[in-house]
Amino acid sequence: MGHVLAVVIDGIIYSSWLFIIAVGLTLIYGVMKILNLAHGSFYALGAYAAASLVGRWLSAGRAPFGSYAMLILAAILVGLVVGPLIERGLLRFMYGKDEIVLVLVTYAVFLILEDAIKLVWGVDAYFVSEPYGLLGSLSIAGLTYPVYSAALVVVSLLVGAAFALALKRTRQGKLLTAVIQDREISAAMGIDVRRVYLVTFTLGTMLAATGGALTAPTVSVVPGMGVEVIVLAFAVVVIGGLGSFAGAALGSLIVGMVRSAAVHYLPAVELFSVYAVMAVVLIARPKGLFRALEARKI
């Protein structure tokens, strides 16, 4: 029983981490129909910015608990600076082009940002582990878990709840939903689609950066850290259905639980398990679990 509980807890923690990253990816696809390969770089930028801000905060001798504010500030800064820069400076010139072209454009952005990160931060690792240990730990089923991991679960729940509420209850959310449903009709009805794109891309960037910033205290922040994340986030959104928020939540939960069970019971297939699930889902539901069938426009 204790072992099963450990599988569930590990699965939930991993799912939460994945959801924070994947929801930004699915948001950008849902609204802008861009399969954003640069999402991994935004995650890495969030981690590097967090490492820099937390490092400066702590080295200045300020209160350690303030480092959590630095993590959030890092994500906001990356979102507000990098998101509009790329959307206004590059992507807006590509709208209307084939989705494959946009994939290639974001892949180019990914490669540029990977090198830009090395130019700004160098190739040495950064460590900011203090926020990870500050909250202490708790014991469940005979295993020790940092409270930080529980906080990660809370953050992902807050992100999910905020999205659900914003989409259903706010005017901006309804406008966003309209653009997701049909961009052309939305524009015809007077919605400023270009503004919606800017806000969406900024928000998506911020979410990826939040994932990176919250991960920074648990890892060594090194070049290339965004590569693995983007592959996993794609698996999640493909399982859930590209552009679906509920799909991103369910996809994260499925990937997290399957991976956790594999690690505990059959570690040899851990790597295979996530992609096996993805393959099974795509065989049964080629558009993912939550993506509605679309009428073909002629």
Place this chain on the structure above:
Amino acid sequence: MSEYRDLVQRQNVDVVVGYISSGDCLAVAPVAEELKKLTVLFDCGSPRIFEDASYQYVFRTDAHAAMDSVGAALYVTELKPGLKKIAGINQNYAWGQDSWNDFESAIKALKPAVETTTSQMPKLLSGQYGAEISALLSGDPDVVHSSFWDGDLEAFVLQAAPRGVFAKSTVILTAGETAMARLGAQIPDGTVIGARGPHGVYAPDNQLNRWLRKAFFDRYGVAATYPAYHMAQALLGLKTAYEKAGSGAGQEKVIAALEGSSFETPSGTIRMALAKGHQAIEETVYGTTKTVKGQVTVVNVKRYPAEVVNPPEGMKTQDWIKASLKRTK
């Protein structure tokens, strides 16, 4: 591959020195042979490079992973005579798989009754090890083996230490010396650290080592760790071979000079003793961390001569481990 072919076919280099990852070395070696270009692998560890193939143009001037794994097994069995359970967490590619297979085989050759509780093989650069750490803790092993390196190694230490892995089990990090330099006292006391040979904190006090330490620190502001020592080995091995071959000597003469050679390095004498003189052997060293005045140091340092931790010429690592390591209760 494209970079390698570019170096050889477009830039016409005389020799290629490189490759940290075992996966890269396994891929590059046959291409080097196809292009007939002298290539020195400086840091990768998979024993399979020369055990599963034979090369004329490829050399490796650092010892392969058998040395690290067998040395680790000898150290922990001496450290924990009552060893009953082991577990592993290694990266899911050639280096991690070979390291774990050799370590587990060596432990079971030395102590056949030892049980493996779990062998975790996360993907390279996966970064998140929460479930793996729970699986390690659940088995309550006496020893946890890891050949993690670079960011994965540091992430594992940062995540596993607060969860009590290092307190409950003796953790042996075969490539842990680089983390000593980066994480310092964040590595818990009692961790067994390897440096993939007599490098870094385990390097002998000789003139070449003093030169390397100073030059590296002056240039980068940090202490040289084992990859820097491995690169020094590759360059000094080539220097020795070029000097022996004589001025203006062609590639074939340099290859003949490097085959089976011995040369001095910051880590002591390196001998190209395996794979018909193409694979180096060296001694290896393990020690246990102890924080002194906020600085991480190593105590209980043990050195294992090259012949004790490397298979003899012509014998594969797994066959040698099973046939030669001494069994105890």
